Amino acid sequence: MIQPGHINRVIVVAVVLSAILEVLDSTIVNVALPHIQAAFGATTDQATWILTSYIVSAVVVMPLTGFVARRIGRRRLILTAVTGFAAMSIMCGLSWSLETIVAFRLAQGMFGAFLIPLSQSILFDAFPREKRGQAMAVFGLGVVVAPVLGPTVGAILTEYFSWRMVFFVNLPVAAMALLLLAGELPDDKTEEVRIDWKGLALLAIGIGCLQFILDQGETKDWLSSRVIQVALIASVLGALGFIFHTLTSRHPVVDLRLFADRNFALCNMIIAGFAISLFGGIAILPTFVQNLLDYPVIESGHLFIPRGIAAGVSMVLTGSVLVTRFDPRLLTGLGMLLTAAGNFMLGSLNLNAGFWQLAWPGFVSGLGMGLVFVPMSILAFESISKTRQDEASGLFNVTRQLGSSVGISLVGTWVVRGLQTNTAVLSQNVTPYNPAARAYLAPLGLTPDSTQGAAVLGQEIARQAEMISYLTVFNNLGLLALATIPLLFFCRAPRADQRAAAPVH
Structure with a gap:
């Protein structure tokens, strides 16, 4: 039994894990x-289903928390x-074909969908109001740092052991x-809650098809x-049907009336843009x-370590000190500015960028992450009652997940489309008569009108076009952070006594 004024650290550790x-x-x-x-002889399109199956099932199930x-x-x-x-992690690690790992990832996503919303709501209810900020800071430390360091851990396990270890490490x-x-x-x-089968089906169709479009649209x-056209029609019809059914049903599977709360609705929009x-x-x-x-896998994973450290320090400092002294709107805005600054720093690099030129922007963005998550939760849940915490948490995390999916989809599209455009523009300006082209090839003993010289120029044009595409993407992401x-x-603005009492999402 939890004593008044006492923080049960065992539960904190358990829900963070x-x-x-x-x-x-x-x-x-x-x-x-x-x-x-490579292990299953799959194409790139087929392999993406390993990621897509997990995300789709998680996004569909999460609102049902x-x-x-x-x-x-x-x-x-x-x-x-x-x-x-x-159990599904074990089966993923033991998978013997592409079909089996996709099926097990689908099931893994269904179970995983409940973990974050439940962890948040358990902590929110389990601790005295005056000490919740400290507990949430520790919770946020794990939730924010873990996904940032995921690529580093994955790179080490894959490089020195086996890809199967990325699943077994969960055990x-x-x-x-x-x-x-x-x-x-x-x-x-x-x-005794009635199962709203109709609402559940419409929700699955609307969100599931949307997630499929985001994952497979560029490919x-x-x-x-x-296929994308059909999925779009199904998603729109499913979403509209779900909204109408939910607003007219006495016992909806998800209560969309939560969005009538101004802070909750606005913070869902902000967290989507931030994600x-x-x-x-x-x-x-x-x-x-x-x-x-040309960074090796291990070193590319190491780039995320400064980001993770900065996010952890910022999260603890924000959750334990800053939220009790400053307006959470101010802290969130500062976090957004730092996130934008990190992206703008990456958008100003060149092909000779060294490790720390790539790592420092991540450190700056990491500081922004810590400043956003705790204050954002305070703002979003300022007026949400205790009885609706689970449901609101599920919806908030769906918005965050869909935002991250949109982000991944957008950057993929921007890079591909930018590469095509930039290659065409650069190619128009590089001819055998261009003095700059001749000067570039002269140290190599080549000329633009030779076969080898033309090949070298073509490779350099492709590199520069791709670099411009990536820089444009980073700058666009920075602008989006500012726009929120x-x-x-x-x-x-929440009351002063609520600042230390909101859950981290």
Whole structure:
């Protein structure tokens, strides 16, 4: 039993470990994907389903957190989710074909979808108001740093052991979380809640098809593909049907009336923009340094260490000190500025960029991450009642996940389209009569009108065109982070006694 004024550190550790399972797995597999592709003889398009299947199932199931928690109880749900996640991790590591690993990743995403929303709401309710800020700072430390360091951990495990280890590494974390939760988390009441099958089906169609479009759109050339066209129609119809059904149903599976709260609605918009800017940059950085700057896998993973350290320090400082002294709108705005600055720093590099020129922007963005997450949660949940925490947390995390998916999809499209445009523009200006081209080839003993000289120029044009594309993407992400800041002015400032009491999302 939790004593008044006492923080149960065992539960803090347990729920942080539970959340780390999900957020770490969302990035650690990316680095190992080429090795998995080679092991199963899969094409690049086929291999992306290993990532897509997990994300689609997680996004579809996550909004149901509040409904399922009321029906079977938080304790039973989180224990089931951790156990199922661990079991599916084992099966992913033992997979014998592409089809089996995709199926197991689908199931893993369904179990993982509950972990972060449940962890947040358990902590939010378990601790005295005056000490919740400290507990949330520790929780945020794990949730923010884990996905940033995921590529580093994944690179080490893949390089020195096997791609299968990126799944098996979940087991000790899951085992510890289960032991602590089973011993410390008390039973809670359940409710006889009717299952809204119609709403559930419409939700799955709307969000599932949207996530499929975001994941496969660039590969299939967006609306040029009949599959994407059908998915778009299905997503729109599913979403509209779900909204209408939810607003007219007495017992909806997800209560969209939560968005009637001004702060909650605005903060969902802000977190979506922040996720696009942040996770879009994180997703594209390994490809940028490995493919264009010829960084080895291990060193590309090391680039994320300064970002992770900065995010951890910033998160602890913000959660334990800053949120009690400053307006969370000010802290969030500062975090957005730092996130934008990090992207702009990356957008000013050249092909000769060294390790620290690439790492410092991540450090700056990491400071911004820590400044955003705790204050954003304070703003978003300022007026959300205790009984609606699970449901609101699920919706908030769906928005964040969809934002990160949009970011990953956008940067992929921007790079490909930019590469085509930049190559065409640069090629027009490089001719055998161009003095700059002759000067570039002269030290190599070549001329632009020779076969070898033309080949060297073509390679350099491709490199420069790709570099310009990446720099444009980083600058666009920086501008997007800045564009979300004005929304903060429309948020209500929380009362001083609430600043240390909101959950981190």
